[in-house]
Amino acid sequence: MDNRITALFQIQYPIIQGGMVWCSGWRLASAVSNAGGLGLIGAGSMHPDTLREHIRKCRQACGELPFGVNVPLLYPEIETIMQIVVEEGVKIIFTSAGNPKTWTSRLKADGMTVVHVVSSSKFAVKCEEAGVDAIVAEGFEAGGHNGREETTTLVLIPQVRKSVSIPLIAAGGIATGRAIASVMALGAEGVQVGSRFALTAESSASDSFKQYCLQAQEGDTVLTLKKLAPTRLLKNDFYKCVALLEDSGADVESFRELLGKGRAKKGIFEGELNEGELEIGQVVSLIDDIPSAAQVIHRLVEEYNACREEFVNSLRFREFPAG
């Protein structure tokens, strides 16, 4: 399998590990890159100095293999972050949560491959106009911050595919090789996988967060905090408070106050399961172990190949009769 995504990033498999707050430092990113995918350091939860350290360690662990950094454009110290990314010679950057026009040309002028994450085809078109090299289109299923339009991956991918011609990476709800085949049928050329990599040995999430996620059943995540920024998280005590506010028609300020600062760190990194914000995707219900990142890629490859083989061995639908 060689396509525009494997060619763009010079990787073995069109599998990208999503940059995730408090999960994807240099350990996870380098493990994914060493297994033939593309690992991303998630800058969203890092102080600038920490990011610099992770980039250096990741380079050391990757050798000549590619890796990237994910940067939310709404990051308060965005200028500093971008300066570090340039200084450290990062070659691949995934930007999200902001306008692709603000940074794309500057980053490309510095020789970087630029990918932007969107949740609608309207923004996909803006990305293409801004000159990005590829798009990640992320559906309603995805964990963490999410689009207001609530378009699911199954509907979003064909919509984006119709709207732009640049390489397209699908995200949201993808944790198996079958799901890779599923979104490729819709026109995606690669996948970005979050939750499945959040629950690996190399993820920097706390063990108690990982174990709690393994117990999650269908319906245990919910897209909430819609008056602030829609976020998918696991139901817990903190969510119960959010739900009470939502039910009573509280205003934005009440949500901001309840959320406070550092809740995602508390939940994911420190493992405070009741008080923390437990960001994870809907597909968590299908995940039931904590393998290494390489094992995840191995499985995805085998499952994809088996699923492709089923199509090869399947019959066509009989021709629709003429007339």
Add this chain to the structure above:
Amino acid sequence: MDNRITALFQIQYPIIQGGMVWCSGWRLASAVSNAGGLGLIGAGSMHPDTLREHIRKCRQACGELPFGVNVPLLYPEIETIMQIVVEEGVKIIFTSAGNPKTWTSRLKADGMTVVHVVSSSKFAVKCEEAGVDAIVAEGFEAGGHNGREETTTLVLIPQVRKSVSIPLIAAGGIATGRAIASVMALGAEGVQVGSRFALTAESSASDSFKQYCLQAQEGDTVLTLKKLAPTRLLKNDFYKCVALLEDSGADVESFRELLGKGRAKKGIFEGELNEGELEIGQVVSLIDDIPSAAQVIHRLVEEYNACREEFVNSLRFREFPAG
């Protein structure tokens, strides 16, 4: 292509037209069955006498070809409806919105093939225990009434596939042959298609509803009325009133009062676009014409075959290196 779904219903293609209020009378159901799929009369919006008339006309238009009836089990005159279905010798029944244990054994004793619609694997297991012949698993993308857990088709289908072994039909977000391939990759053996058939010449929805749907863009539908029964509808003036209530934390009674009676009829059948409840799936944004039902099936077949061919001509992922 012959599989458990084509065998169960004795149809050419594993494509079922969803039973939809105010859209799927005998004209649509018989057109789908005559084109090699399975047409369903939607009893949910019919008075008992009307249902009897539609069954008779459908039989006449179908000849020896199979067709079915969709019955929401919460229907107020459910006993009368079931009596008619039995008296008229209907062979295939899709039940929804209720407990599959209540009716399945009685209907099967009358020689019927029974399918139940679910939105979670928990209910899928209940269906299997109740002895249904197949399951429709319907994701968050779907129009009209919807599950509380908001599980999308991409996540729901593998979850249900893991949980039950009976034949599985995917629904929600499927309007193209590529989407059929997509859900088959996840383990579905057939598809139930709603919105695409609601917007055909034979659908009994009003022309103004159909034309309004053609203009719908991404993000124009929303899952709402969650305090009553979660329902996906197109945003319009009526929805604006619902949204205001939701935003202010209104109680169930306020929603019930606002909704009143007959809003779906008003919107879909009578074409009152401002005041009516315009139920349609998220995939409406991908639909841009009003073909015949036979043309829809023709396209689905050709698109599926083309997509399958792409898999056949694609390369495998290279083997993951051992060790």
